[in-house]
Amino acid sequence: MASTTWTRLRRAVAARGFTPASWIPAASEGRAEEATIRPARLVEQGEVGGIAVGLAEPWPDPVAFLDGMQRYEVMAYAGASPVVVAEVAGAVLERHDRQLHAALAARRRLVIARPAVLADLGDAIEDHQAIPLPEDGPPHPVHDFLLARREVDAARGRLEVELGHSFRARSDAWLIVDGTLTESPQWAADGRMLGVCKSHATLPFADTDLEQYLRLPVGHRSPVFQPAGHDVAPVWSWALRLWPWEGRDLLHGLVRIEAAPRDETLAQVDQLSRWLIAERSPVSTPDPRWDRLLYGIRAVEQYLRASGER
Amino acid sequence: MPDALPIGRVVATELKPATPHQFHFWTARESPIGIGAIVRVDVPGRVVFGIVTDGFAYSDLDAPIHDVIGADGDPNLGGRAPTERAEIRLYQAAVLRQVPEQPMQPVPLGAVFLAGDADVAEALRMDAFLGGEQPTGVPVGVYAAGGRDAPIFLDADFLLGPEAAHLNITGVSGLATKTSAAQFLLASIFQTFPAHRGRVAAVCFNVKGPDLCFLDQPSEVPEEDRGLYARLGLVAEPFGNVRYYAPYKSDGVNLNTLRSHEALAANTVPLVWGLREVLDYAEVLLNRDDVDAKAGAFIDFLKERVVGKPFSDVTLSDAPLEVRSFADLEDFFRRIFEFLEVQSRGAEVWRSHHVATIRKVRNRLGNISVRAKGLVTDDGAASDLPWGRFEDRSLHVVDVAGLDPTVQDLVFARIVSQLREHLEKRQLGVEQVVVFVDELNKYAPADGPDTYVRRMLLDIAERGRYLGLVLFSAQQFRSQVLRRVVGNAGTAFFGRMDMDELATPGYGTLSPSTRAKLAALPKGELMVRHPHFTQPLFVRFPRPAALTGRQGVERFPPAAEVSFPAAVARQLRGLDPAVTTPAIELLIDGRREEDVRRALHATRRTRPDNVLAYFTAQLGKKVEREVVDRRGVAPLKRNGGDPYA
Numbered sequence: 032m033a034s035t036t037w038t039r040l041r042r043a044v045a046a047r048g049f050t051p052a053s054w055i056p057a058a059s060e061g062r063a064e065e066a067t068i069r070p071a072r073l074v075e076q077g078e079v080g081g082i083a084v085g086l087a088e089p090w091p092d093p094v095a096f097l098d099g100m101q102r103y104e105v106m107a108y109a110g111a112s113p114v115v116v117a118e119v120a121g122a123v124l125e126r127h128d129r130q131l132h133a134a135l136a137a138r139r140r141l142v143i144a145r146p147a148v149l150a151d152l153g154d155a156i157e158d159h160q161a162i163p164l165p166e167d168g169p170p171h172p173v174h175d176f177l178l179a180r181r182e183v184d185a186a187r188g189r190l191e192v193e194l195g196h197s198f199r200a201r202s203d204a205w206l207i208v209d210g211t212l213t214e215s216p217q218w219a220a221d222g223r224m225l226g227v228c229k230s231h232a233t234l235p236f237a238d239t240d241l242e243q244y245l246r247l248p249v250g251h252r253s254p255v256f257q258p259a260g261h262d263v264a265p266v267w268s269w270a271l272r273l274w275p276w277e278g279r280d281l282l283h284g285l286v287r288i289e290a291a292p293r294d295e296t297l298a299q300v301d302q303l304s305r306w307l308i309a310e311r312s313p314v315s316t317p318d319p320r321w322d323r324l325l326y327g328i329r330a331v332e333q334y335l336r337a338s339g340e341r
Numbered sequence: 342m343p344d345a346l347p348i349g350r351v352v353a354t355e356l357k358p359a360t361p362h363q364f365h366f367w368t369a370r371e372s373p374i375g376i377g378a379i380v381r382v383d384v385p386g387r388v389v390f391g392i393v394t395d396g397f398a399y400s401d402l403d404a405p406i407h408d409v410i411g412a413d414g415d416p417n418l419g420g421r422a423p424t425e426r427a428e429i430r431l432y433q434a435a436v437l438r439q440v441p442e443q444p445m446q447p448v449p450l451g452a453v454f455l456a457g458d459a460d461v462a463e464a465l466r467m468d469a470f471l472g473g474e475q476p477t478g479v480p481v482g483v484y485a486a487g488g489r490d491a492p493i494f495l496d497a498d499f500l501l502g503p504e505a506a507h508l509n510i511t512g513v514s515g516l517a518t519k520t521s522a523a524q525f526l527l528a529s530i531f532q533t534f535p536a537h538r539g540r541v542a543a544v545c546f547n548v549k550g551p552d553l554c555f556l557d558q559p560s561e562v563p564e565e566d567r568g569l570y571a572r573l574g575l576v577a578e579p580f581g582n583v584r585y586y587a588p589y590k591s592d593g594v595n596l597n598t599l600r601s602h603e604a605l606a607a608n609t610v611p612l613v614w615g616l617r618e619v620l621d622y623a624e625v626l627l628n629r630d631d632v633d634a635k636a637g638a639f640i641d642f643l644k645e646r647v648v649g650k651p652f653s654d655v656t657l658s659d660a661p662l663e664v665r666s667f668a669d670l671e672d673f674f675r676r677i678f679e680f681l682e683v684q685s686r687g688a689e690v691w692r693s694h695h696v697a698t699i700r701k702v703r704n705r706l707g708n709i710s711v712r713a714k715g716l717v718t719d720d721g722a723a724s725d726l727p728w729g730r731f732e733d734r735s736l737h738v739v740d741v742a743g744l745d746p747t748v749q750d751l752v753f754a755r756i757v758s759q760l761r762e763h764l765e766k767r768q769l770g771v772e773q774v775v776v777f778v779d780e781l782n783k784y785a786p787a788d789g790p791d792t793y794v795r796r797m798l799l800d801i802a803e804r805g806r807y808l809g810l811v812l813f814s815a816q817q818f819r820s821q822v823l824r825r826v827v828g829n830a831g832t833a834f835f836g837r838m839d840m841d842e843l844a845t846p847g848y849g850t851l852s853p854s855t856r857a858k859l860a861a862l863p864k865g866e867l868m869v870r871h872p873h874f875t876q877p878l879f880v881r882f883p884r885p886a887a888l889t890g891r892q893g894v895e896r897f898p899p900a901a902e903v904s905f906p907a908a909v910a911r912q913l914r915g916l917d918p919a920v921t922t923p924a925i926e927l928l929i930d931g932r933r934e935e936d937v938r939r940a941l942h943a944t945r946r947t948r949p950d951n952v953l954a955y956f957t958a959q960l961g962k963k964v965e966r967e968v969v970d971r972r973g974v975a976p977l978k979r980n981g982g983d984p985y986a
Contacts, residue, residue: 089423129425312411312422317403326424333401333427 034339036140036158037116041106043155044114049107052114054176071235071256074267075297079236080243081251084271084304087311093204095125095134096327099191100335103141103183105176109148112170115179116159117141119187120335121194124327125204131330134202135194136338141186143179145170162186188214199224209328212266212289219264219291225303226266226289229323231282233258235268245281247272252304255297258289267292271304273311274322284311284322347452348372348487349432351382362436364391364448370430373455373487376854377868377879380434381460384451387441390464391434391448392876394852400426433852435876437464461491466873470496475537480529480573481869482880492573493880495832497538499872501530501773505831506806509781509822510815512836516864519815520552522834523777524885526813530775531734532575539772539809540733544726544760546753547740548779554600555893556736557583557608559886566883579887580736586612586726587740588716588752593938594908595900597715598740599890602897606915612716612739613724613942616666617649618755619709619717625754625793626709626747635698636705642694643702647673656680656691667710667717674703713748718938724946726756728763731770746783750794753784757797757810764808773809776801781816785823795823802829820845835859835868835877851877905934909941916944917952928957936960 045051103117122136142149142156146163149156162182164175191208192215198206205223212218212226235256236244244253253270266289274284288307290296296303307325315321315329349368353359364382368374374393382389402408412418436448440463454460461484462468471478471494478494485491499505508526512518527543534541547553562570562577570577587598589611595601600609623640624632632640646652648670651661657676664673681688681696689696710717726737739756741749757776763769778784778798785798801812802825814830816822820842827833838859842848848856855877859868865884868877888896903911910925929937940959949955 089421094423126424129423131424131427309423312413312418313402313424313426314407314411316407321407326422326426330424330427 034118037104037106040116040142040155040159044107044152047151047153047155049109049114049151052105052107054105054113066232068234068237068241069259070237071258071268073254073256074292075255075269075300077254078243079240079253081247081272082254082301084250084252084301084308086250086305087309088302088305089309090126090205090306093125093127093202094327095123095198095202095204095206096131096209096325096331097121097123097191097195097198097206098209098328098331098335099187099194100332100339101183101187102339103180105172106142108172109144109151110170111172112145112148112164113172113176113179114148114152115141115143115176115183117143117179117183117186118339119183119190120339121187121191122331122334122338123194123198123206124331124334125202126327131327133334135198136334137190137194138339139186139190141183143182145175160186192218195224207325207327209331212291213261213264216264219261219266219289222291222293222295224291225307227307227323227325227328228287228289229320231285231287235259235287244270245285246276247285249273249275249284250308252300255300257292265292266290267296269300269304271307273308279322282323286323348374348455349380349453351448351450351453352431353447353450359448359450361439361445361447363433364389364436365431365433366453368430368432368453370428372430374430374432375486376858377484378486379437379456379461379464379484379878381454381456381464382448382451383454384449387439387446387449389439389448389451390437390456390460392437392464392878393432394435394876395433395854397431397433398428399431400428402426437875438466455487455489456491457489458491461493465493465878466875467494467496469873470494470498475535477535477538479526479533480575481526481871482867482882483569483572484878484880490572493869493878495869495871496873497530497534499831501534501538501541501775501811502806502809505872506811507802507830508811508813508832508834509819509827509830510813510834510836511819511838511842512815512817512834513839514817516837518834518836518864518867519779521865521885521889522836522867522882523779523813523815524553524556524887525882527736527775527777528578528580528885528887529573529575531580531736534734540770541773541775542731542733542735542737542769542771543775543777543813544737544739544756545777546749546756546779547738547742548749548783549742551599551890551894552742552779553738553777554585554598554740554890555605555888555897556580556738556885558605558888558893558896560884560888560892562884562886569881569883570886573883577883577886579885582732582735583608583738584727584735585609585738585740588612588713588744588748590743590902591714592905592908593715593718593934594905594912594941595902597743599742599894599899600740600897601900603900603911603914605897606911609915611724611942611945612726612752613718614716614755615718615723616664616670618723618725619713619751620644620648620706622751622755622758622793623706623709625751626712627705632705635695636702639694639698639702640706642692643670654692656684667707670706671703674699712745713751716744716748716752718942724942726759727770728759729768729770731774733771735771750784750792753778754793754797757801761801761805761808761810764810771809773811775811775813777813777815779815781814781822781826782818785814785826787821787823798826799823802826818842820847831872833870835862835870836866837862905929905937909937912941913944913952913956916948920953924953928953928960931963932960 099121101119105113106116107114118140120138123134124131125134140159142159143162149161164178208226249272255267255269258268268289270287276283310325313326315324315326349366351364351366357365378393380391477497479497481493481495483490484493510519545553557579559579587596590597648664653661677691741752760774785795840860843856866881868879870877906926907922910922913920943959944956
């Protein structure tokens with residue numbers, strides 16, 4: 032649904048002679064990831080097939096959750112070149128006494144187009160951050176849109192990183208991030224941050240190890256390993272089965288946790304796992320990702336969705 | 342003034358849109374809002390007042406099974422989830438008023454504030470009758486919500502007429518709702534009814550136990566209730582000008598009331614009627630099987646031609662007959678039968694009335710004096726309410742609790758008729774009279790025979806306000822009362838209600854939460870409907886400052902039934918405390934009881950300075966007993982041989 036701001040913008044853009052468009056990609060579309068196996072280095076000795084972490088334990092106060100969201104649409108065309116308008120937002124909800132409260136939130140509006148188009152738009156987009164697309168070829172509506180989407184992803188990532196830094200700068204609370212910590216070297220090195228990755232497009236093992244990795248029983252974790260390919264922001268990671276997968280899917284209830292590559296992580300990995308298992312309640316239904324989506328993360332998503340401009 | 346900070350915000354969705362008469366708003370979980378709270382929606386150019394009628398709470402839980410899954414099926418773990426689910430408190434409110442009233446628009450999506458004193462007055466349209474040169478507000482209770490309160494007023498013009506009138510109170514018994522509410526409101530009316538609207542009095546019928554028997558006696562008013570009185574601008578005091586009326590018991594000297602303690606005798610007077618008073622309302626006591634057209638015609642003849650005026654008929658007496666009492670009436674009938682049987686040699690018709698009709702009327706009327714013994718006097722002199730001399734703010738309590746139901750009907754019918762007649766002629770002494778009747782289920786049932794009393798109540802309900810005759814009625818089950826009677830009550834109070842009663846169609850307009858609140862309403866709280874209020878409102882009222890029936894009986898136990906001389910002495914002591922029982926015993930020794938009663942009633946009516954002397958004079962000269970020889974008829978024949986003679 033178009034917001035009032037976007038409606039105003041659409042009118043202003045149309046008034047300047049641009050061709051109106053109504054291409055609205057799915058707002059919840061996530062960042063594209065290539066499915067691959069990138070063998071990891073085991074940091075901890077043990078069976079890939081599973082280490083029991085013990086009974087769930089409630090996470091001591093305070094703890095916070097960080098997530099972001101984005102939405103975008105093609106608003107108009109200048110010739111064949113699209114004008115993409117986007118909104119990215121992020122928030123941190125902090126938990127005290129079992130209640131979540133908004134600790135930080137930020138929202139940005141973007142207009143992404145070729146530089147000449149942005150110049151033609153002039154003051155019509157003065158409330159928005161203008162992001163120019165590279166002009167390394169003739170305008171192509173789909174190519175330009177894909178480039179614009181990449182810019183939206185990046186803007187959202189930057190916003191989340193800023194929020195994470197701000198929060199950690201003022202609070203000693205644990206901060207659980209939806210997704211990877213490798214977005215920022217500072218995050219990756221932070222001993223009080225955890226990344227909870229729901230996506231398993233990139234897998235750390237192959238063959239028999241992979242089969243064991245994907246068949247972790249509920250309440251079990253993999254040994255700690257270092258994922259490959261994150262030289263700037265290295266992290267340590269382990270998989271954790273939150274819900275029984277038997278009878279459902281190999282990935283059901285399986286999350287991959289990222290933490291700072293420090294000895295303390297190894298010392299705490301079972302404790303952290305027990306705390307995370309406790310976070311599976313309340314269940315994040317009706318979200319279809321409820322088996323891997325922590326309730327705190329879902330609460331941030333809902334907060335962003337509800338507080339966004341209509 | 343509303344709080345600076347809002348307590349909620351209006352929300353509207355396609356499924357639950359805001360309309361001109363209803364809206365929804367959410368609040369924080371800790372909000373003090375509850376059912377019945379008045380709120381104000383403020384947006385530029387429009388203010389909307391609403392009253393909360395329902396509340397909803399829900400979380401983001403999709404289905405109960407997900408909570409079970411989250412707790413691994415263990416209820417003990419359910420409450421230990423590290424995060425509490427997001428919970429919304431959503432309230433439904435009915436619009437009380439929109440400013441401006443036109444154009445009538447859906448409630449805007451604005452901030453919601455808890456209403457303050459001024460908001461409450463404006464929301465309930467009380468500003469229309471509380472301000473100006475001639476305010477007509479009558480305090481009814483205190484509205485309380487969210488830690489604040491505001492006095493609530495009824496408009497006297499809509500409570501006592503002429504715009505609308507009448508009050509109906511519904512509530513289960515024993516929870517100090519109906520009687521207490523009526524008492525408090527009467528006290529409030531007496532203290533605040535504006536002089537520019539005339540004078541007002543009240544007549545209450547005490548129909549059960551000692552309920553209304555001690556309205557002139559002060560009770561302990563708790564500090565909390567004193568605060569309520571002060572908030573309403575009222576003084577916590579019992580009624581000052583009260584007069585009690587009760588018929589005698591069958592002995593004719595002991596009053597038939599639980600208010601028979603000697604300390605309360607000064608303003609407790611007998612209610613005694615003569616033949617004239619009763620005959621006018623014979624229809625109340627005689628059912629349709631008793632009074633056919635022929636009997637009705639003969640009763641009309643008695644009323645028009647015989648009772649209370651000289652009646653000349655040489656067939657009955659050479660001198661004009663004076664029929665003033667049941668005793669006179671019995672003598673009158675005896676003369677008719679004697680004429681028919683002896684002088685007319687078995688004739689069956691007297692003045693076009695058949696002897697069977699005359700006998701039937703005699704039986705029925707004679708029966709009245711038996712059934713209503715204590716109310717009906719044989720000496721023809723009545724002791725009645727002060728017709729034409731009602732004082733402003735006076736309360737008249739008629740105790741009919743100990744009477745036969747039919748006689749209760751008679752008392753009710755005659756008093757209300759008299760009130761009506763005097764108000765019509767503007768000769769009562771006041772311009773408005775409130776009549777309080779409890780147990781309306783019994784007197785004006787929805788189903789049941791169309792009795793005289795039922796018709797009379799309907800008549801008051803439909804036409805009384807033009808006369809200033811106002812009905813305050815109460816019952817346990819409103820649904821079982823004649824719809825036109827309760828429907829004509831401009832104002833209605835609802836105390837704690839029975840769930841079965843609340844399930845009847847009459848309460849269908851209330852939200853489920855309002856009905857649930859009514860089912861558990863604490864003592865001293867009421868839901869009020871009034872023409873100025875577009876929605877029902879919950880208020881709290883202080884307990885009356887007079888003794889309840891139970892307290893009164895404990896403090897002033899009813900006098901024990903005593904001997905005839907002692908009862909006479911006690912009655913006279915109400916006029917002169919120096920009167921002693923031995924003196925009375927000496928005075929009335931050897932006198933016929935009916936003569937003593939006649940003298941007693943005359944003394945009470947006259948209230949002379951020298952009570953004993955007047956009473957003695959009324960007794961008259963003592964006629965010594967004389968033994969008279971039996972004067973039988975000599976046997977026609979003495980036959981000693983006849984063993985059966």
